[in-house]
Amino acid sequence: MALNIGEIKYTNILPLFFYINKKEIEKTGAQFIPQVPAELNRRMARGEIDLGGISSFSFGENSHQYSLFPNLSVSTYGKVGSILLFSKRKIEELDGKSIALTSSSATSVVLLKVILKEFIGVNPDYITMTPDYDEMLASHDACLLIGEDAIKGGWRQEKDIYVYDLGELWYEKTGLPMTYAVMAVRNDAIKRETPLLEKLQIQMTESKSRTKADGYQEMIEAVLHEHGGESAFWTNYFRGINYDLSENHVKGLKRYFELAYKHSFIQSLPEFTFFNYSLQGI
Numbered sequence: 254m255a256l257n258i259g260e261i262k263y264t265n266i267l268p269l270f271f272y273i274n275k276k277e278i279e280k281t282g283a284q285f286i287p288q289v290p291a292e293l294n295r296r297m298a299r300g301e302i303d304l305g306g307i308s309s310f311s312f313g314e315n316s317h318q319y320s321l322f323p324n325l326s327v328s329t330y331g332k333v334g335s336i337l338l339f340s341k342r343k344i345e346e347l348d349g350k351s352i353a354l355t356s357s358s359a360t361s362v363v364l365l366k367v368i369l370k371e372f373i374g375v376n377p378d379y380i381t382m383t384p385d386y387d388e389m390l391a392s393h394d395a396c397l398l399i400g401e402d403a404i405k406g407g408w409r410q411e412k413d414i415y416v417y418d419l420g421e422l423w424y425e426k427t428g429l430p431m432t433y434a435v436m437a438v439r440n441d442a443i444k445r446e447t448p449l450l451e452k453l454q455i456q457m458t459e460s461k462s463r464t465k466a467d468g469y470q471e472m473i474e475a476v477l478h479e480h481g482g483e484s485a486f487w488t489n490y491f492r493g494i495n496y497d498l499s500e501n502h503v504k505g506l507k508r509y510f511e512l513a514y515k516h517s518f519i520q521s522l523p524e525f526t527f528f529n530y531s532l533q534g535i
């Protein structure tokens with residue numbers, strides 16, 4: 254059985270995939286599956302995807318079956334720019350109000366709930382919706398969007414709408430980085446496909462360094478073509494994201510899972526197991 258590889262279809266993870274030699278990988282029969290995180294999470298839990306950029310929350314829910322690619326993630330120390338709560342009211346005034354949550358996310362949905370419950374002390378009602386800024390705000394007091402849905406919502410700069418960046422709120426409250434996505438592999442695939450997984454690990458790690466080395470400029474040409482916007486915006490966006498998974502990132506994730514557990518958003522605390530840790534420095 255060839256390897257199925259999940260690729261988050263938002264731009265935030267692109268630095269880890271941009272320079273992968275997909276043709277070479279696909280020659281083995283492997284395929285890349287671009288999808289929103291929530292769909293990749295589901296397919297990976299069912300065993301239809303073997304390796305994927307997935308929501309860190311979903312890793313936490315299935316950690317006994319997954320291992321992490323070392324030193325790869327989508328994280329920030331503070332502002333992320335693409336995980337945004339758009340609200341008609343100040344965040345402190347959302348108690349008892351209704352918040353529409355994007356159906357594409359897992360990490361950020363729980364991050365929002367944790368922040369509101371633990372740090373702000375409000376209890377809104379939540380409803381999950383297909384991401385659509387106008388429809389969500391037409392019938393709810395606030396909405397949570399991620400990825401390009403959030404970025405494009407931010408570009409609207411609507412007065413009367415408060416915009417909260419969850420990465421920034423998390424950092425203010427905890428002083429820790431937040432990791433939104435990890436590169437996880439199913440343990441059953443490791444036994445079957447070790448050499449190909451090592452090749453992917455090396456290529457992703459190299460893609461991370463190479464995109465960073467030119468300030469993401471070659472990659473941004475492709476992003477501009479697909480999404481528009483200003484080159485300076487994207488440069489600032491990718492420079493604000495941190496693609497490592499250091500001990501400090503794991504500390505941030507552990508804090509996140511402890512709070513999620515405290516408020517019953519997750520059933521148990523995850524274990525962190527790594528694939529091929531010895532290659533982490535490359």
Ligand SMILES: C=C(O[C@@H]1C=C(C(=O)O)C=C[C@H]1O)C(=O)O
Pocket residue numbers: 261263265266290291307308309327333335336357358359360361362399400401403433434
């Ligand atoms: C930075 C982002 O990180 C993401 C957020 C995720 C989530 O909330 O589950 C999952 C993967 C990442 O794509 C983003 O989508 O904007």
